[in-house]
Amino acid sequence: MDTPERKALATLPVVVLIGIGVALAGSHGGVEAGGIPVFALATATAFVIQWLAFVPAYLLRSERFFDLTGGFTYLVAATMSTLLNPHAGSRAVLLLVMVGVWAVRLAGFLFARVHRAGTDARFDELKQSFIRYLLVWTMQGLWVTLTLAAALAALTSPVRVPLGWPACAGAVIWGMGFIIEAAADLQKSRFRSREANRGKFIRSGLWAWSRHPNYFGEIVLWTGIAIIALPVLSGWQYVTLISPVFVAVLLTRISGVPILEQRADERWGGQADYEAYKAHTPVLIPRPPRNACT
Numbered sequence: 001m002d003t004p005e006r007k008a009l010a011t012l013p014v015v016v017l018i019g020i021g022v023a024l025a026g027s028h029g030g031v032e033a034g035g036i037p038v039f040a041l042a043t044a045t046a047f048v049i050q051w052l053a054f055v056p057a058y059l060l061r062s063e064r065f066f067d068l069t070g071g072f073t074y075l076v077a078a079t080m081s082t083l084l085n086p087h088a089g090s091r092a093v094l095l096l097v098m099v100g101v102w103a104v105r106l107a108g109f110l111f112a113r114v115h116r117a118g119t120d121a122r123f124d125e126l127k128q129s130f131i132r133y134l135l136v137w138t139m140q141g142l143w144v145t146l147t148l149a150a151a152l153a154a155l156t157s158p159v160r161v162p163l164g165w166p167a168c169a170g171a172v173i174w175g176m177g178f179i180i181e182a183a184a185d186l187q188k189s190r191f192r193s194r195e196a197n198r199g200k201f202i203r204s205g206l207w208a209w210s211r212h213p214n215y216f217g218e219i220v221l222w223t224g225i226a227i228i229a230l231p232v233l234s235g236w237q238y239v240t241l242i243s244p245v246f247v248a249v250l251l252t253r254i255s256g257v258p259i260l261e262q263r264a265d266e267r268w269g270g271q272a273d274y275e276a277y278k279a280h281t282p283v284l285i286p287r288p289p290r291n292a293c294t
Contacts, residue, residue, distance in 0.1 A: 008132040015135070019043055019142050026149055028236035030156035033084045038156040041084070042077040046148075047141035049073045054137040058130060063123040064114055066140070071107020073144045074099055081155040089160050091167065095151045095228060098174055102221060105178075109185055147222060147247055149240035154229035161231045174224030180206065180286075181217030188214070201268055203277050209286035211277075212260065215251040216284050222247045257283060 023044070027037030053069045056062075078099045082088050127133045145152075187205040191197050206213040223244040233240065251257060261283070268274035280290045 005129060005131050008129070008135040012131070012135050012138060015138050015142050016047070019047060019145050022145050022149055022240070025236040025239040026153045026156075029158070029234050030153065030237070031085045031087065031158050038081055038084045039152050042081045042148075042152055042156070043145050045080065046073050046077050046144040047138065049076065050137040050141040051134075054134055057137070058127065058133050061127050063127055065111070066123070066137075067110035067114065068107050070140050070144060071103040071110075073141070074103035074107075074148060077144065077148060078103075078151065078155060081152055085156055085158070087158040087160060088155065090163055091161070091228065091232065092155050094163070094167065094171065095154055095225060098171075098221075098225060098228075099148065099151055102178060105182060106185075109189075113189070143250070147243055149246075150222075150226040150229040150233075150243040153237040153240040154232050157232040157237070159232040159234070164231070166231055167228050170224040170227035172224070173227060174221045177217045177219070177221030177224060179217070181214045181221065184214035184217060201264060201274060201277070203273075203281070206286065208281065208289040211281050211283050212251075212257055213286055215256050216286060218251060219244060219248045219284075252284060 020043075023037075023040040026039040026043070030037050030039045032038060033041060049069065050073065053065065057065065078096050082092050082096050085092065123133075123136070126136055184206045187207065188202050191202045191204070210216055226241050226244050230241070264274070
């Protein structure tokens with residue numbers, strides 16, 4: 001077994017243990033079903049769905065349904081948490097709708113993109129290795145768990161607090177993030193669909209304000225969800241507020257911005273227009289474009 005496989009084998013139990021830790025913290029004070037905390041059930045379900053989907057994905061060496069499975073998992077985990085909570089009220093409904101709308105939109109967009117391309121280059125090497133590909137699917141289970149943690153804690157809480165200004169503020173923040181992310185994805189998709197733009201990088205619309213506006217929108221919307229969840233959290237459940245922090249770290253330090261920035265540098269680095277775009281356009285937080293890159 002070579003080094004990448006050994007690393008994957010060593011990382012796999014760590015990922016699962018982190019998921020267990022989040023499940024224990026999020027289950028504190030939450031409702032139970034059959035003597036088992038609903039938060040823990042939702043977390044276990046998130047991982048099991050990934051492992052079941054991994055089997056045909058590995059046998060077919062396919063990644064086409066990876067993002068679709070992720071979106072489906074969000075829907076299942078959030079829905080089951082709401083249905084199994086006899087105390088679920090308007091806050092739970094609001095959170096369920098927000099998670100559902102986001103999951104359907106993003107999963108559908110990513111699935112359509114991979115379907116058009118026929119493949120996702122991120123998985124070209126990984127899907128040839130059983131253990132490394134299994135780790136990828138397992139990490140998606142952890143991704144769902146950590147991202148959804150604050151919402152799940154609120155969805156499984158027996159506490160009923162009337163919707164007030166935190167819910168209104170959270171809803172507005174979520175809405176802003178959702179619109180920014182969806183608009184950025186649409187703009188980039190349309191840009192790439194035009195033959196005249198083949199081999200070019202996008203620097204118009206929201207992409208003139210930020211080099212990664214879709215990621216900014218993603219971080220903002222999960223921050224809104226955490227704000228809505230906050231009033232019904234207690235004790236160890238506050239650990240689940242790591243949700244938007246996790247999203248931010250993941251997208252800006254691990255799998256999002258660093259990878260795309262490297263690919264862009266390899267493709268357009270040294271070109272005057274690209275270097276000017278990088279110099280005058282923030283990586284993440286949008287600001288009005290300067291004349292040099294309009």
